[in-house]
Amino acid sequence: MIGPTVEAVRAEIGRVFGALDVEAARSAYWRQNELLVLERALPPAVVDALAAEVDHVRPAIHRNFIPRHKKGGSVGFYTLAAETPSILALYRHPAFLDFLARVTGQRAEPCPEGDPHACALYFYTEPGDHIGFHYDTSYYRGIRYTVLVGIVERSSSRLVCQLYKDVPGRATEELRLATDPGTLVLFNGDKLWHAITPLGEGEERVSLTLEYVTDPRMTPVKRFISNMKDSIAYFGFRAVFSRRGASRSLSPTTHDARGG
Numbered sequence: 446m447i448g449p450t451v452e453a454v455r456a457e458i459g460r461v462f463g464a465l466d467v468e469a470a471r472s473a474y475w476r477q478n479e480l481l482v483l484e485r486a487l488p489p490a491v492v493d494a495l496a497a498e499v500d501h502v503r504p505a506i507h508r509n510f511i512p513r514h515k516k517g518g519s520v521g522f523y524t525l526a527a528e529t530p531s532i533l534a535l536y537r538h539p540a541f542l543d544f545l546a547r548v549t550g551q552r553a554e555p556c557p558e559g560d561p562h563a564c565a566l567y568f569y570t571e572p573g574d575h576i577g578f579h580y581d582t583s584y585y586r587g588i589r590y591t592v593l594v595g596i597v598e599r600s601s602s603r604l605v606c607q608l609y610k611d612v613p614g615r616a617t618e619e620l621r622l623a624t625d626p627g628t629l630v631l632f633n634g635d636k637l638w639h640a641i642t643p644l645g646e647g648e649e650r651v652s653l654t655l656e657y658v659t660d661p662r663m664t665p666v667k668r669f670i671s672n673m674k675d676s677i678a679y680f681g682f683r684a685v686f687s688r689r690g691a692s693r694s695l696s697p698t699t700h701d702a703r704g705g
């Protein structure tokens with residue numbers, strides 16, 4: 446996975462986002478109150494590289510269960526930064542960042558490297574795995590955008606989006622989306638009320654989320670709240686509060702998660 450393969454993935458991502466119809470994407474994004482769905486936007490060559498990295502980090506999956514809210518597994522940023530170069534290449538790709546800026550009208554950057562949520566994998570692998578309705582609320586001063594990327598979709602689970610919920614006087618509209626491999630879903634985290642419906646027997650769904658912020662400053666109190674939430678609901682205390690612990694679980698020789 447190292448070397449030419451990552452370079453080929455990087456080149457292909459540049460080609461894809463250089464060729465997309467930005468005007469069409471922008472108008473769809475704003476028409477849907479800051480939500481854009483690009484079905485199978487990433488070609489199989491890129492998806493295959495991402496999927497191989499997903500399999501590589503499976504031993505590091507941390508599972509959570511919060512009654513009546515969420516159940517599932519995740520692998521956070523520190524492990525991805527150390528172990529998944531193609532995923533990081535997508536997360537930081539200049540052509541992708543330019544595309545996001547032109548669609549949203551805001552220049553957003555990858556989250557600070559101390560944020561375990563910056564980019565993360567979510568594994569729905571056991572019956573009933575799901576997440577209830579929520580906003581991707583920003584703890585940063587700036588706007589936070591989420592890009593959800595479908596990697597594995599062999600499930601009846603759906604990403605349910607309730608559009609216009611925050612718009613006074615406007616009726617809510619519901620979308621139920623399968624996040625097929627290579628499908629991208631971009632939204633403003635403070636505007637889209639969304640959920641993932643429970644996984645069925647013998648099914649699997651894996652998605653990647655990429656988070657971007659327009660202003661990465663955060664007060665220490667909000668940082669603490671954010672870390673506690675990530676520890677309990679997502680990645681575990683060891684992964685959130687100890688980078689060394691996070692990467693050691695997968696690769697004994699790699700201690701600095703920022704190396705990716």
Ligand SMILES: [Fe+2]
Pocket residue numbers: 579580581639
């Ligand atoms: Fe979310």
